[in-house]
Amino acid sequence: MRILVLGGDGYLGWPTAMRFSDRGHEVTVVDNFARRRWHLEQSTDSLTPITSLEDRIEVWHTVSGNLIEARIGCIEDAEFLDQVIAETLPETVIHYGEQPSAPYSMRSRKAAVETQQTNVIGTLNLLFSMRDRVPDAHLIKLGTMGEYGTPNIDIEEGFIEIEHNGRTDTLPFPKLPASLYHASKVHDSTNIHFATRVWGLRATDLNQGVVYGVETNESGLDPRLTTRFDYDETFGTVLNRFCVQAVVGHPLTVYGAGGQTRGYLNIKDTLRCVELAAENPAERGQYRVFNQFTEQFSVSELAELVKQCGEEAGHHVSIETFPNPRVELEHHYYNASNQKLLDLGLEPHPLGVELVQSVFGIVAENRDRIIQRAITPKTKWNPGELEGGALSVAQRT
């Protein structure tokens, strides 16, 4: 299969590229190194040392014998993207090429606009190029569970049957995005759904939970193939950050009451989910949504797990309630369906002591690279006078 990976230099993009390349597919990656640039701008970096994309590709070739092609450019640049699509004629497009951080999007007007512009216009350009160049190709788009927010009903996979005044329809599941980044993903979903309805494209939207871990089968082949490990307040995800905190003796920073519950999954399961989506493409005109996570945890549960594992490993670990920089419900109902990927054959790697210990190992190995200043959250969802009050006033309506 000819596969195009947008954002192929990223945390998930690079391991995805190797996975498909290993399986004998013809892989091209597109990246503009935005993630590396954003880190430069805030004087932070991946905990794991990552080599340049060209080096990675060379090492991968040496190790596996397989070639990965790279095209450097922005997908907001329609001419660039259209040329890539026209020349590579992908059968599957895996789209990670977006600004992926909620705190980044809430940092300033400029960062919010950059986020929505990069994500919405990039995806819109992609939809037009697919329509005009490869209308039969399958778009696999990385969405996020954060599009749904925390409604008081079970979260279904993209659509919900609604009975209302004696009539029934199956309609897009209502969205309550948790940040302007999450809002940009809602916009993408709306545009992609439209493109399937009106142009007959085929698309799978993977509403992913929070990913943890770094090791994949392919990255284990050579240390220079490792993917990035972000732990800073902007690009780091919570479990990775807690593990860094445990090792360096920083209290685990639980935001607010800690009852915030979300879906989580191992990076290995992410790769398998994307693979399952690619192997079982959507039909022409079909917009499928899979909720891509394997387990639900509250922030407090994760903190307790890391504390327990940390203490077993000889670290002194404390948990500290940190004033919540986000505006979000800290106690809420949360029950999301994730049946569709299981039905396709996903066999989850559940989160356990072993995974946490392996992350501790990575942290210990790179301990001298840790930038402590980057750990504490600085970006507030509501920097103004209304602090803390807005959500309780009116969650909706």
Place this chain on the structure above:
Amino acid sequence: MRILVLGGDGYLGWPTAMRFSDRGHEVTVVDNFARRRWHLEQSTDSLTPITSLEDRIEVWHTVSGNLIEARIGCIEDAEFLDQVIAETLPETVIHYGEQPSAPYSMRSRKAAVETQQTNVIGTLNLLFSMRDRVPDAHLIKLGTMGEYGTPNIDIEEGFIEIEHNGRTDTLPFPKLPASLYHASKVHDSTNIHFATRVWGLRATDLNQGVVYGVETNESGLDPRLTTRFDYDETFGTVLNRFCVQAVVGHPLTVYGAGGQTRGYLNIKDTLRCVELAAENPAERGQYRVFNQFTEQFSVSELAELVKQCGEEAGHHVSIETFPNPRVELEHHYYNASNQKLLDLGLEPHPLGVELVQSVFGIVAENRDRIIQRAITPKTKWNPGELEGGALSVAQRT
């Protein structure tokens, strides 16, 4: 009240500015003349001759004694917009400042990107400036009934109570936008809802139906105060276009089966609705949605009405089924609520023979300005090979 009208040179913006100015409010209009430029680019124009914004403002001053202030610039230019907000400190912002045409948004990738960029980024800039400069001000945003599409259940006003697996929540009404323009309005709604939830802004989203007519109490005071009357395939709305066709002897162009049903309202009712929203502002943290239309009609019903009135006025009128350039259901259930504005006191001007005849009068008066070439639709929703088939394959899921 200090009122800022974004898009204050437009079809609805200019009459709105006069209305509030007439009532003694301090009105500033912002415009970048995008509508005039788009007409220039496609060699079309308003049927009614419209004077420059500066002339309109001068005439209005002479006629009414009231001053309207103008600021020329783009709201996508954050610095410009922020300065306007900081200097005028509006208590109410009425936001018409968007690319308003569905066919325009479907014309090309470039036009689609322009539409979503103008609309989404402009509104995002506005939300940040309101948060930082006038957090207590009331945003009145013009949305569209086209955000909902044509679901098989009754359309409620912005939110719907959903009972699901024994639990209940009131959530945003699911959206099925009818074009990439309508999608941009869905994106706006998501962003505005977020800003009310997280920053405590107050906002009213007016999901407006199709507006017809040109005369308002204020524009009647001097012919140089008239608003624009668009009848071309891009910016014209269906009733206005049918009236032009009836007068010039062009068959009324019904797209497809003609069963497409939508909400409609008189321009006079638009002004009254906006006024009612301004007089009864949303609460802090509240995101209100009003469905702003007074009657529902199918396209065939409108064509029959115009045919009947036209023949009474001595025109020979035929109705022609035109291959539908849009991808939309041509027979569907449609029942939308519009109770909230009625509850606030709206007294609708129903559509009737009299209104159609008054539009005929305007057309006759400006008959020599009609550009026939502009009437026939050229923009197809799905220009590719899939023509016509996509929607029936998969309306959703």
